[in-house]
Amino acid sequence: MISTVTKYFKNRYFTAVCCTAALFFALYLIFNILYPWRGDDFLIRYTLRTSTPWDMIVDSYFNWTLRLGNVIGSFVECCPKTVFNIFNSIVQTALIFFIAAVALGRTPDIRERRDALTVLFSAGLAVFVCRPADTVYWVPGAVLYSWAAPVYLGCCLYLLRCEERKASLHLKEYWLLALLGFCSGYANENVALAGILFLAVRMCFKKSAPLAVTLGAWTLGAVFLFTTPGAVKRIADVSGGTADAGLSIWGMFSKLPEIAAFYIGSSVVPLAALAVTLLFTWRNIGHKTLLRAGSVFGLSVFAALVFAGCPLPPMRSYYVCSLLVILSCVILFCGADISRRKQLLLSVFALTSGAAMLLSSLPDFIKIHRDETERTHLITGQKRNRVQLVTVPEHRVLRRSFLQYVFIEDIAADPEFWLNRNAALYYGVPQIRTVPGKEAVPLYRKKFLQITGKGDK
Numbered sequence: 001m002i003s004t005v006t007k008y009f010k011n012r013y014f015t016a017v018c019c020t021a022a023l024f025f026a027l028y029l030i031f032n033i034l035y036p037w038r039g040d041d042f043l044i045r046y047t048l049r050t051s052t053p054w055d056m057i058v059d060s061y062f063n064w065t066l067r068l069g070n071v072i073g074s075f076v077e078c079c080p081k082t083v084f085n086i087f088n089s090i091v092q093t094a095l096i097f098f099i100a101a102v103a104l105g106r107t108p109d110i111r112e113r114r115d116a117l118t119v120l121f122s123a124g125l126a127v128f129v130c131r132p133a134d135t136v137y138w139v140p141g142a143v144l145y146s147w148a149a150p151v152y153l154g155c156c157l158y159l160l161r162c163e164e165r166k167a168s169l170h171l172k173e174y175w176l177l178a179l180l181g182f183c184s185g186y187a188n189e190n191v192a193l194a195g196i197l198f199l200a201v202r203m204c205f206k207k208s209a210p211l212a213v214t215l216g217a218w219t220l221g222a223v224f225l226f227t228t229p230g231a232v233k234r235i236a237d238v239s240g241g242t243a244d245a246g247l248s249i250w251g252m253f254s255k256l257p258e259i260a261a262f263y264i265g266s267s268v269v270p271l272a273a274l275a276v277t278l279l280f281t282w283r284n285i286g287h288k289t290l291l292r293a294g295s296v297f298g299l300s301v302f303a304a305l306v307f308a309g310c311p312l313p314p315m316r317s318y319y320v321c322s323l324l325v326i327l328s329c330v331i332l333f334c335g336a337d338i339s340r341r342k343q344l345l346l347s348v349f350a351l352t353s354g355a356a357m358l359l360s361s362l363p364d365f366i367k368i369h370r371d372e373t374e375r376t377h378l379i380t381g382q383k384r385n386r387v388q389l390v391t392v393p394e395h396r397v398l399r400r401s402f403l404q405y406v407f408i409e410d411i412a413a414d415p416e417f418w419l420n421r422n423a424a425l426y427y428g429v430p431q432i433r434t435v436p437g438k439e440a441v442p443l444y445r446k447k448f449l450q451i452t453g454k455g456d457k
């Protein structure tokens with residue numbers, strides 16, 4: 001066995017992919033460790049002190065949209081954050097291979113040049129998904145959006161493998177397809193509708209029993225998602241009694257400019273990568289490859305249009321749109337008959353860009369971690385002194401631009417803001433607020449040094 005492993009690592013492509021995967025796993029793990037609880041985490045973890053995950057699932061079913069991620073997240077929030085840090089790093093690293101596998105239509109053999117370069121190209125582009133602060137490192141967002149990606153990508157990959165088999169499938173394989181299809185349709189709203197459209201169009205051109213089973217299970221999962229009492233209530237709240245956000249035809253068209261702006265903003269780097277990939281490969285693309293990439297890109301646009309009628313958070317829900325643009329880039333890359341030099345140039349450029357983005361964001365992660373650590377000490381000291389209105393400074397890494405890789409969604413100066421109320425419950429204080437402006441930093445440092453005993457007496 002040792003000799004077999006040694007033989008594999010003598011292959012330079014195998015070694016390059018393994019080293020890249022190890023590097024990205026290490027970076028994701030470090031960033032997950034540095035990123036703190038925030039937003040809904042405060043309320044969820046406070047609720048779980050007196051409730052069970054099942055209670056939260058029942059509450060989401062009747063009062064909110066109960067997606068697959070909400071079910072999983074209810075149990076993840078019960079665990080120490082170390083569990084999430086490790087598992088989330090594994091999921092984000094595995095997503096690189098899922099993207100490459102779906103683009104290739106099979107499991108990549110990383111000992112082969114083209115497959116290895118496809119994986120490296122996917123690794124570089126996977127960094128630029130929509131709002132990683134909300135969809136990769138924030139616990140509820142990661143579980144809801146990025147953890148669902150291997151599920152529906154894995155479903156599509158398994159469907160392709162089943163369709164290629166000439167022999168009839170066993171009953172357990174149909175059950176596995178049905179399970180993956182139901183979980184994919186139940187993942188979130190845009191995945192549900194975009195997947196149904198994709199499978200239905202594919203059914204018109206290629207009829208098969210595995211495809212029919214997947215389409216039926218996917219549709220069943222989507223129906224269950226949209227018909228839960230909480231989902232019906234949310235749609236009614238959005239469409240009823242408002243003139244600007246209804247599900248009417250006019251309401252959908254009136255939101256198209258906003259949707260287009262969100263779509264471009266969430267996928268600006270993947271769209272630029274798509275343009276560069278087309279520039280390098282357009283002369284060597286076959287009709288079949290172009291059709292596959294175009295259909296995936298069309299699904300990305302359709303998934304964005306779903307938000308014209310779905311009451312969802314505007315930006316973080318565009319994760320799947322950016323992921324589909326990335327997938328269309330990888331399909332063009334691995335399907336185009338381009339020279340070895342161009343393949344190497346594209347994969348190295350994408351990998352270098354992704355690694356540079358991750359490494360350049362490390363100072364921001366460190367600032368966030370330090371601010372949160374010192375803030376916790378400050379809250380502890382004021383809580384010990386029974387301060388009724390706990391005062392902390394703002395985080396230094398706030399949202400500044402669309403292209404910002406990481407930021408923190410901080411509490412506000414208003415103690416009645418919903419994030420402030422959640423944080424007060426979590427920390428066990430009556431009220432909490434931030435001190436705005438540059439004056440907060442010296443006040444913050446002075447109080448912190450006094451409370452921890454690190455200052456001059």
